[in-house]
Amino acid sequence: MNVKLLEHTPKPERTIATAARICYSPIDADELFENLSDEEVEKLVKLIIKSGHLSAVEHAVFTFAIDGISRACSHQLVRHRLASFNQQSQRYVKYLKDLSFITPPSIEENSSAKEKFDKINGMALKIYQELLEEGVEAEDARYVLPNSAETKLVVTMNARELFHFFSLRCCNRAQWEIRGLALSMIKEAKKVAPLLFKDAGPPCNRGPCPEGKFSCGEPWKKTLNPYYRI
Numbered sequence: 123m124n125v126k127l128l129e130h131t132p133k134p135e136r137t138i139a140t141a142a143r144i145c146y147s148p149i150d151a152d153e154l155f156e157n158l159s160d161e162e163v164e165k166l167v168k169l170i171i172k173s174g175h176l177s178a179v180e181h182a183v184f185t186f187a188i189d190g191i192s193r194a195c196s197h198q199l200v201r202h203r204l205a206s207f208n209q210q211s212q213r214y215v216k217y218l219k220d221l222s223f224i225t226p227p228s229i230e231e232n233s234s235a236k237e238k239f240d241k242i243n244g245m246a247l248k249i250y251q252e253l254l255e256e257g258v259e260a261e262d263a264r265y266v267l268p269n270s271a272e273t274k275l276v277v278t279m280n281a282r283e284l285f286h287f288f289s290l291r292c293c294n295r296a297q298w299e300i301r302g303l304a305l306s307m308i309k310e311a312k313k314v315a316p317l318l319f320k321d322a323g324p325p326c327n328r329g330p331c332p333e334g335k336f337s338c339g340e341p342w343k344k345t346l347n348p349y350y351r352i
């Protein structure tokens with residue numbers, strides 16, 4: 123899996139602090155943006171995160187390049203409706219030579235399961251290519267491709283949606299692959315907005331677990347999933 127932060131709002135924390143401060147300020151936003159001290163920015167960002175008045179956080183936007191994830195994972199990812207997505211098309215891209223398949227760790231660790239998994243993926247790709255040779259359009263030939271097929275996306279989320287995404291998808295209840303993706307995205311986001319994303323992650327990073335009987339029962343940081351690899 124490769125996750126790279128392609129672009130983001132320049133000075134995301136200052137932008138958010140300016141947006142929060144304009145509500146109570148007699149001076150213009152551009153003046154605020156230039157003149158807020160770093161200490162004021164920090165104080166404002168902490169305050170809005172703590173208070174939960176998160177509309178100002180929407181002004182910071184982050185765009186990620188993601189590849190090396192499965193179609194199973196991308197299907198979970200695109201359920202997040204407030205994000206923007208573009209994904210490599212299996213209608214317009216033909217896999218004439220090769221196509222990667224993402225192997226779940228539980229299969230990777232089991233040689234018999236791995237053999238079966240590789241066999242069916244290989245067969246699916248072979249038949250897909252034979253269908254293309256027979257003149258079937260890629261958009262129809264792709265119906266034989268499995269959920270394990272690798273895909274690539276560009277994803278943009280504002281910081282509020284990222285908080286929400288990280289809450290759901292860094293949690294141990296989320297599947298290993300999207301959890302690995304979310305954790306990689308947090309790592310990238312923290313490089314440019316460490317204050318903003320300081321406590322981002324599953325709810326147990328900030329307080330009690332809301333998952334009830336589905337709770338894993340263990341604090342998040344101690345239980346970073348063994349399948350999670352950056």
Ligand SMILES: Cc1cc2nc3c(=O)[nH]c(=O)nc-3n(C[C@H](O)[C@H](O)[C@H](O)COP(=O)(O)OP(=O)(O)OC[C@H]3O[C@@H](n4cnc5c(N)ncnc54)[C@H](O)[C@@H]3O)c2cc1C
Pocket residue numbers: 201202203204205283286290291295296297
């Ligand atoms: C552990 C786990 C298991 C899951 N299992 C399943 C499953 O078995 N089947 C399944 O179908 N899905 C499943 N999902 C996906 C889940 O149901 C959500 O579709 C997905 O997590 C996106 O969450 P969301 O709708 O809160 O967030 P987003 O779509 O990212 O939206 C963010 C927030 O915006 C607001 N919002 C967005 N759209 C609307 C709207 N139309 N009306 C009102 N408010 C809105 C809500 O507050 C929402 O929380 C699972 C998710 C997780 C994390």
